[in-house]
Amino acid sequence: MKYKIPRGTFDILPKDSASWQYVTSIFRKTASSYGYQEITTPIFEQSDLFERSSGESSDVVQKEMYRFEDRKGRSFALRPEGTAPVVRSYVENNLGVLSPRTKLYYIGPMFRYDRPQAGRYRQFYQYGIEFIGSDHPYYDAEVIALEMEFLKALGLQKFHLEINSVGCKSCSVDYETALKEYFRPHLPELCGDCQTRFEQKPRRLLDCKVPSCRQFRVQAPSQIDFLDAGCKEHFSSVQQYLQQMKIEYRINPAIVRGLDYYTNTAFEFIFEGLGAQNTLAGGGRYNYLIEQIGGKPTPAIGFAGGFERLLLALEEEGVALPVETKPTAYLICAGEAALAFAMPMLRDLRAAGIWVDYNADKTSFKAQMKASDQSGARFAIIIGEDELQEGFVTLKNLQSGEQLRLAPADLSGVLLKD
Ligand code: AMP
DSSP states (O other): OOOOOOTTOOOOOHHHHHHHHHHHHHHHHHHHHTTOEEOOOOSEEEHHHHHHHHOTTSHIIIIIOOEEEOTTOOEEEEOSOSHHHHHHHHHHTTHHHHOSSEEEEEEEEEEOOOOOBTTBOSEEEEEEEEEESOOOHHHHHHHHHHHHHHHHHTTOOSEEEEEEEOOOHHHHHHHHHHHHHHHGGGGGGSOHHHHHHHHHOGGGGGGOOOHHHHGGGTTSOOGGGGOOHHHHHHHHHHHHHHHHTTOOOEEOTTOOOSSTTOEEEEEEEEETTSTTOOEEEEEEEOTTHHHHTTSOOOOEEEEEEEHHHHHHHHHHTTOOOOOOOSOSEEEEESHHHHHHHHHHHHHHHHHTTOOEEOOTTOOSHHHHHHHHHHHTOSEEEEEOHHHHHHTOEEEEETTTOOEEEEOGGGHHHHHHHO
C-alpha cells in the first residue's frame, strides 16, 4: 500500500524550507516595524463563525469549507481564512480594552475545498494583518503601505496595487439596484451561481470566476459613482495618503472581494505574470464584522496574502533569496586520530552558528575531498598528518583554491568574517 498526499496539498521539502522561513521572517519583520504583534489562533473554529462572518451564500461557506462534526456532534470547520478567527479572539479576549487601536498579524495554514491548480491549493499558507479600532483613512493607507513594503523588501518588482471603494450599507442600496438593472438582460447568459447571486448578492456578480460571466464586468456600473458623501471623502483621503507615501495605485471598480463584511476601501496586489492566480494579496475595510460576531461596533481593516503565490512570483521574476542552501565548510579528516582532534572544534564551530558538514561514512582522504567539492561548501577544513602533528588546520577556499594555515581557535573568526 502506497500512501499519497491529499489532492491540493503539498509538502514543504527540506530544499525549500529555507525560502519559506526567509519569506515569513521578512513578513514578521515588516509587520513589527509597523507596530503589529503576532496572534495565533486554532486551525479549526465553530463553523458558525465563518457562516456568520463570510455570509451563508458566499462561495467559501457554500462550496469550500471543510466542515466536520466532533464526537459530541458539534459542528466545526477548518478555517478557510484568518480574519474571522482573529476577530473572534479580539472579542473573546477583550483585546480592544488593552489597546483601543489593536494591530495584529498572523501566519498559518488555511483550508478551502477548491479546484487545485498552480497557485490554488486546498491547504495553503496565508499571512495577514488586522488593524482594529479606527475608521481613520490614514490606517487604510498604512495597511496598504505595509504590504507594499513587504513585497519590496523581498525584491519583487513586477506587481501593482489596485484599489476600490465598496461603500457602506447606505450607499450599497442604490448601487445594487443599478447593478441588477444592468445584469437583468444578460441573466440567461450567466452561470447558475450568478443567477442565484443576482437575487441574493448582486455585488458578487462582479466576482465570478467563470470567463463568460467575467466579460460583463467591464461595462457594469461602478460603485464609486454611487458613494455617499462620507464614503467619497474617505476614499479620496486614502488616495491622498497613498500619494503622500509615493505609493502608486490603479483604481479598479471591479474589486468587490468575495466576502460579505467588506466596507469602503478594498484592494488587491496583482503580480504581472502568474496566469489566472495572480492576486498576491487582498484585503479591505470591514467596519461591520466585529459587531456581526458579537463585539461592540468597531471599525477595522486588514489583508491576507498567500505565501505559495508569492514564492511562485519570486521564482518567476528570478529573485534570488538570500538563503543558505549549501554548507559554509566541509570537514576533511585523515583517520580517527584526526577526527578526535577535530571533534571539539567541530562542536565549537556549530555552536557559533556555522554550518559545517562532515561525512563519517567516507573514510579515505580522497573520497572526502570529492565529497567536499560535491557539497558546494565554500571552504574545506583539512586535517591531515601534518596538521595533526603540528596542531593546526588548513582552511581551503574551494572556489579560489587559496589555503590558510590556522590555529583551531581562529577558525570560527575567519569563517564568520567571510
Ligand atoms: P482571500 O482570502 O481569498 O482574499 O485570499 C487572499 C490571498 O490568499 C490570495 O491573494 C492568495 O494569495 C491566497 N489564496 C487564497 N486562496 C488560495 C488558495 N486556494 N491557494 C493558494 N493561495 C490562496
